[in-house]
């Protein structure tokens with residue numbers, strides 16, 4: 440059950456690149472323990488919003504707070520807030536010259552100052568948590584499948600025991616079975632570790648099977664952030680096309696069939 444404690448509060452945020460305004464007076468709350476799916480048309484600003492929350496994109500106006508801490512502003516404590524985040528970027532962003540084990544151990548050495556052997560011991564635990572076989576620890580990213588790269592990147596995102604996991608299109612490029620398995624892994628991790636998950640996705644199956652709430656980005660703001668039955672009713676052309684088109688209907692039916700069995 441999702442508690443209603445706010446863990447991330449985005450208030451009145453404006454993001455622009457030159458004359459191009461991506462977000463204007465955008466508000467969004469993320470609740471502790473929820474899996475929030477963030478959707479919207481291409482270019483609606485999903486990745487920019489993620490980057491803004493994790494402190495990589497300073498907004499032109501507005502504020503982002505994590506608990507009581509500001510991510511930007513005079514009293515911001517960036518290293519402290521960033522320790523609370525684990526981020527899985529769109530293309531995995533692993534260092535190609537490092538093995539999986541070295542990739543996952545790196546934040547433990549850099550941020551916590553652990554010795555190499557201690558960091559590698561913990562990294563092996565995270566690699567297991569992400570559902571990778573132990574032997575993959577010694578492989579380089581180039582020799583991994585797309586699904587394994589996502590899991591290795593997930594292991595790295597989990598390295599510092601984050602409270603909030605941010606994922607940018609984690610199932611993009613995976614076959615439906617691999618994508619479904621990754622979704623189930625996220626659900627298991629959320630339940631086992633009490634994580635909060637902020638998930639940018641285009642994947643309707645993900646929305647219907649694991650998300651507690653869905654936020655729709657459109658018209659430079661969050662148009663609606665609610666449970667799927669509420670979001671589906673939103674009278675916006677993009678929402679109507681997306682959720683009530685053939686792909687939306689089939690994802691909903693598939694999720695319903697699983698619930699019924």
Ligand SMILES: Nc1ncnc2c1ncn2[C@@H]1O[C@H](COP(=O)(O)OP(=O)(O)OP(=O)(O)O)[C@@H](O)[C@H]1O
Pocket residue numbers: 456461479480481482483484485486487488
């Ligand atoms: N560093 C940047 N410099 C200039 N424009 C940018 C930059 N980053 C993003 N943008 C622009 O901001 C807009 C929103 O980009 P963003 O990547 O957040 O979209 P998105 O919703 O994640 O799209 P997609 O679903 O295609 O990944 C786009 O028009 C993009 O071109």
